[in-house]
Amino acid sequence: MSHYALTIHQAQEKLRAREVSAVELSQAVLNRIQDTDQHLHSYLTVCAEEALAQAETADRTLANGVTPPPLCGIPIALKDVILAQGVRSTAGSKILEHFVSPYDATVTQHLKEAGAVIIGKVNCDEFAMGSSNENSAFAPCRNPWDTDRVPGGSSGGSAACVAADQTCAALGTDTGGSIRLPAAFCGIVGLKPTYGRVSRFGVVAYASSLDQVGPCTKDVRDCALLLEVIAGYDPRDSTSVNRPTPSYTAHLERGVSGLRIGIPQEYFIEGMQPEVETAVRDAIAHLSTLGAEIVPISLPHTEYAIASYYIIAMAEASSNLARYDGVRYGYRAAEVEDLGALYQTTRAQGFGSEVKRRIALGTYVLSAGYYDAYYVKAQKVRTLIRQDFLSAFEACDIIATPVAPTTAFRLGEKLADPLTMYLSDIFTIAVNLAGLPGLSVPCGFDQHGLPIGLQLIGRPFDEEALLQAGYAYEQDHDWRARKPPL
Amino acid sequence: MRITPDEVRQIATLARLSFTEEELTELTQHFDTILTYVDKLGELQTDSVEPTAHAVAVSAPLRDDVVTNTPNAAQTDALLANAPSRKTHFFRVPKIIE
């Protein structure tokens, strides 16, 4: 097995046994990027020099003989909305094309403290707005299983680079499904933690009440491992929650015996790709054979989730993106004569069309006369959606659904109609509105050889149950053995 | 149509964006589609429902009143390094007219 294909936990073992050095591992990953990225465009910035320097430091630590930190020498890629000091961070936007962050995100700090090697910054939809990665201002990232297809978005680069073995693991962000959808489309494991579990400090904001950073990994154990490193209260993020982080790896093998798994009728809809439904139902049946109890449940307000989500997300985005004005950093339109032109031309030229569309819509729903009808209404529906889940969790411990109604679609297929694109997130969005954890685990392939994802949704702060169930399922199905044809 | 191109233009100005006529026509169409779609929220009776602004129900944490950033020239330089236009340690913008 080539070094670049290693999972985190495999690499940990080999590094600690000195079977491979951190420099060798990073170099293998860098070579893999070099060899494959012209087909994928996963990476926006490769930090070759810094990565090798960090790997050398890791090798010295590993040679010391003392127990190394958990990610010592392990290459990790960051979605380009996650800031790393001294590294260009574009958020997939022209407006930040040359922005070099003067500070580290809290999750970046956690990774560095855990000894990780930051291998590079990966592609995403501009400001994480999109479901296909086609909204990247630089180049659309492509699906490793079929490069005519999208990797899903917005963390398309994070999922694609993990699936294509261009890193051991990556971090993504998930606002309405932006980790889980690409994870499903690319056949990897992706987790959106409970809102407040992971710090958002240093993560370029899209919709602040929904955004959450999470792991994109090759298997569930890696997911648990990476979550352990990045989770925890951050005094710099007022919305991060002050409660202890459990050891997710310690109890990973607990199994699903006695676990009640809720199946919401609203998540198996007409028009779903039949292979997706079959694969997901098979996965649920398998969990049942492992001792889980299957419980039919209802989440009655599901069909209102997308409308509620887009109003809230666009409103928050319109305000979050006001800071990109060409004054303190970022792109500034050339030869503007007055302040009005500075703002309007800079923003018209610096932002892509989807971002502008969301800013405009968000501005509209917050404007005088529409605030109550749209924004407040959407927040009230958010309450109903959250209540749906909380009552469902009286009857079950976790919920199982498909991640998306279809497998990866073709580039350009949904670009013309924004609403059709928004509907890709139909099964993932409610989880963000309710602030719950959601895990995407590979559960098969369709006839074109495209991966299918199973979504597991948990109670607030119960990532453990999701990881345990995902791990139990994964032990019996090594979908991971199949590799994308690159 | 739910909204006219002129209204969209006004919104664009409020958001400090600008669009070509062609873009504006397309955007107005998108506004219409999306606003029609989100109208489905009107089907729900929500008079007695409290709005949710935050997914977590805890109160704001507080910090002590302590200065933790001691100014130094190197740090200021790093913070200003991304500025498109500067004069010494000021940001420079086209003349502001009050």
Next chain:
Amino acid sequence: MPYESVIGLEVHAQLLTESKIFCGCSTRFGAAPNQHTCPVCLGLPGVLPVLNKKVVDFALRAALATHCTIAPTSRWARKNYFYPDLPKGYQISMYELPIAEHGHVEVAALRPDSGQAQGQAKKVCLTRIHMEEDAGKSIHDAEAGASLVDLNRTGVPLLEIVSEPDIRSAAEAGHYLRSLRTLLQYIEVCDGNMEEGSLRCDANVSIRPQGNAELGTRTEIKNLNSFRAVEKAIEHEIQRQSEVVEAGGRVVQETRLWDADREVTRPMRSKEFAHDYRYFPDPDLLPLVVDQAWVEHVQADLPELPAARRARFIHDYGLPVYDAEVLTARKDVADYFEASVRACPAVPKVVSNWVMDSVLRFVKEEKLDAALKIETWPCSPEHLGMLIGLIQDGTISTTIAKTIYEEMRQTGHPPEEIIEAKGLRQVSDTDTLQAAITEVLTANPDKVEAYRGGREKLLGFFVGQVMRATQGKANPQMVNTLLRQQLSQ
């Protein structure tokens, strides 16, 4: 037609915290441009705010001191607008649920700076008090065609205190603002310096026909950076609106700037964009919960308020009502008085006279009202107390004391030192005085004759001569007694 003016003030008070409201940068005034900034207050991508607890403590103090109802849960909102000195493109403020509402300020019947009567005492009601972050500063005249932006002030905590439209004249607006400033100084949350911008004021002004209950269209006046500007601008704006209406026109709702040089208000040119602040709850900040225990804690720590101090001055020091009002109208003056009394506890009324006559006069003459530096006043309150003590024990005369005070004010030296250095100690030695008296009487035989012949008023003349001969140091009472003795011999 006689018009009534209707005025409400929005006051922004910079809070005296060490660090900014949402980050750990210093709030200190006067640093090099952008020195007191960090990723958070520069609005870099990815940053998040964390609330400074002291800001809430101070807001609660102000709320308690103005008799407001305190909200158990208040909420942060974003006020969205674009301006180069507003890094995030929104200001974090409070909108739907402010921390405090429905209070009032008692406007004192005396002007805090001069102690002069200013009409009837009255209550001005407060609509609300809320916390928010300050914006940065733009410099417009440093370069042709460009403005320069300094964000040191960005994120300095502010209290916005909004009054009801209860004010009826420009003068009353000034009185309200002075009383509010006094209150904020008493509770030690704001230094109240209008010139440096730590206290700022916008005025909402409208007029209506006398007796009408309905409000007229109002204008908002900005750029009022002194008490004089507040009064002048409101006066001018009332006049302007009356002229518009008299001429058959209508007042336009708009924001106007006060031009202090030309003494006119003019419409702001930059407001071509209709204002729509699109307030919504800030998703980065959770609701602020203030429980009863917190309120009680702040209440227990609340410094004494002007009214209580006034009552205490009357009761404890036996001061007349007038003295108590003048002295307590400014916290620093009241503090000065009490420190002086501690150095000379026997005669508070005499101390009061000294503080009112001398200290306040100089405070006014030297414009300390603006700079507010009574703590750095060269003549310390302890020295003033000592000086009065020296009069009381007969060491110096009141006349000499005035001279010594002048010296103390200029040099900051203690009175004893000045007395010793200048030999100003009062002469109470009988032999010395007798000798001086004999000399005066010998030099004026005709006046001695006249006195003895019944012109007793000449006693004053002799006293004056003796005082002059002793450079004013003679004990006047003893001179009197000894003179009478010698003249009757």
